[in-house]
Amino acid sequence: ALSDKLAKIVKEMRGQARITESNVQDMLREVRMALLEADVALPVVREFIARVKEKALGQDVVGSLKPGQTLVSIVNKELAAIMGEGQAELNLNVQPPAIILMAGLQGAGKTTTTAKIAKLLREKLKKKVLTVSGDVYRPAAIEQLKTVTAQAGAEWFPSTPDQKPLDIATAALDYAKKHYFDVLIVDTAGRLAIDEVLMNEIRELHSTLQPAETLFVVDAMQGQDAINTARAFKEALPLTGIVLTKLDGDSRGGAALSVKHITGAPIKFAGVSEKIDGIEIFDAERHAGRILGMGDIVALVEQVTSGVDLQAAQKLAEKVKSGDSFDLNDFLMQLQQMKQMGGLSSLLDKLPGELAAKAGQMDMDRAEKDIRRKEGIICSMTALERKKPELIKAQRKKRIAAGAGVQVQEVNRLLNEFNQMQGMMKKMKGAGMMKMLRKLGGTK
Numbered sequence: 001a002l003s004d005k006l007a008k009i010v011k012e013m014r015g016q017a018r019i020t021e022s023n024v025q026d027m028l029r030e031v032r033m034a035l036l037e038a039d040v041a042l043p044v045v046r047e048f049i050a051r052v053k054e055k056a057l058g059q060d061v062v063g064s065l066k067p068g069q070t071l072v073s074i075v076n077k078e079l080a081a082i083m084g085e086g087q088a089e090l091n092l093n094v095q096p097p098a099i100i101l102m103a104g105l106q107g108a109g110k111t112t113t114t115a116k117i118a119k120l121l122r123e124k125l126k127k128k129v130l131t132v133s134g135d136v137y138r139p140a141a142i143e144q145l146k147t148v149t150a151q152a153g154a155e156w157f158p159s160t161p162d163q164k165p166l167d168i169a170t171a172a173l174d175y176a177k178k179h180y181f182d183v184l185i186v187d188t189a190g191r192l193a194i195d196e197v198l199m200n201e202i203r204e205l206h207s208t209l210q211p212a213e214t215l216f217v218v219d220a221m222q223g224q225d226a227i228n229t230a231r232a233f234k235e236a237l238p239l240t241g242i243v244l245t246k247l248d249g250d251s252r253g254g255a256a257l258s259v260k261h262i263t264g265a266p267i268k269f270a271g272v273s274e275k276i277d278g279i280e281i282f283d284a285e286r287h288a289g290r291i292l293g294m295g296d297i298v299a300l301v302e303q304v305t306s307g308v309d310l311q312a313a314q315k316l317a318e319k320v321k322s323g324d325s326f327d328l329n330d331f332l333m334q335l336q337q338m339k340q341m342g343g344l345s346s347l348l349d350k351l352p353g354e355l356a357a358k359a360g361q362m363d364m365d366r367a368e369k370d371i372r373r374k375e376g377i378i379c380s381m382t383a384l385e386r387k388k389p390e391l392i393k394a395q396r397k398k399r400i401a402a403g404a405g406v407q408v409q410e411v412n413r414l415l416n417e418f419n420q421m422q423g424m425m426k427k428m429k430g431a432g433m434m435k436m437l438r439k440l441g442g443t444k
């Protein structure tokens with residue numbers, strides 16, 4: 001899996017203070033594999049890697065991050081920067097009605113997205129929205145737009161399969177002008193592959209309608225082939241934005257990078273379900289994390305946090321090794337170490353964007369408070385109780401709880417945690433422990 005790959009990078013880069021020509025190659029090879037696995041198209045991967053290499057070379061390793069982590073963080077930031085380029089909002093600043101032309105392969109999600117955008121504009125911006133289908137090849141497609149437009153609470157302009165798409169569009173535009181619509185969204189015919197007849201048709205639609213937005217709708221699951229589709233549409237039309245659909249699927253969404261790279265158009269929306277409200281503003285940082293794989297993020301957090309207080313951990317290891325048993329004093333020391341990691345929340349600054357967002361959801365303040373409360377409980381114990389926690393029965397628990405100003409259940413919870421930790425320590429006795437610590441701490 002990808003996480004293994006990136007973890008490997010991180011591991012191999014240990015003990016090196018800078019990213020250099022000689023150590024960067026191997027790492028970049030792994031990053032390259034990771035991107036290919038996420039279905040980013042090969043030429044795009046090549047260029048991206050070159051760009052990352054340039055950024056990374058000679059870069060000093062920041063804070064407690066190791067070179068491998070720094071590189072992964074550069075990759076993450078670059079990905080987000082590229083995919084986040086450009087204006088995400090729809091540009092509807094024209095003489096109304098503003099026209100949005102939908103383009104893309106059959107099944108990409110044009111019709112669905114038409115309704116999603118209609119609903120968004122209606123509800124968020126209070127726009128009066130008209131939709132029309134130029135898909136005269138499939139009667140069902142026109143009906144489909146009618147249905148979803150109704151769900152969006154917008155108005156649908158009728159069309160029939162015997163009409164020409166251009167006639168349909170101009171009729172709809174007339175109607176929109178007469179009835180003071182703010183926005184007209186023109187859905188177009190599906191193509192299974194690049195088809196010259198259909199390409200000409202949409203080109204013609206574009207030059208007649210002069211849309212404010214020409215959105216290229218692309219299925220995130222399309223994979224490597226997305227690059228060819230994107231190129232064909234970019235050559236046919238001046239695209240103003242990309243909509244990446246079906247991100248609720250399990251694809252890694254590498255198509256986003258490919259399509260952005262080829263078209264240069266900003267990625268404006270993400271389709272996240274087949275339902276009418278399954279649309280979001282595209283979040284480049286989050287998507288970078290997705291392309292790189294979430295598991296890696298967790299691995300990174302572990303790497304960053306585990307290297308922090310090796311000295312104290314080693315002391316503890318020696319103690320365990322020497323046969324002393326792990327008591328509540330040791331447990332207290334562990335808690336204090338956790339706090340010392342610069343305050344859990346300050347760790348956030350050291351993390352790359354996606355990682356920080358993840359960690360932000362973990363509620364560091366609460367974690368810190370929790371540690372402080374536990375410290376309070378242990379401090380309310382006598383020296384003997386700390387040495388021999390098994391003495392702590394109901395009466396003592398009550399006294400300790402009262403002293404620490406907590407409920408007895410909390411004392412129980414802390415003792416349970418301690419017991420678990422003690423069990424772990426017993427298992428790790430001896431050489432195994434040192435080995436594990438070395439692994440965690442990342443030192444030789």
Ligand code: GDP
Binds near residue numbers: 104105110111246
């Ligand atoms: P079109 O041929 O480009 O008009 O594509 P459609 O709008 O008809 O969509 C094709 C299929 O993809 C339909 O079954 C949609 O429900 C589905 N679909 C579209 N967008 C999304 C999305 O963001 N998530 C999911 N899960 N399905 C989607």
Ligand code: MG
Binds near residue numbers: 110135141
């Ligand atoms: Mg359609």
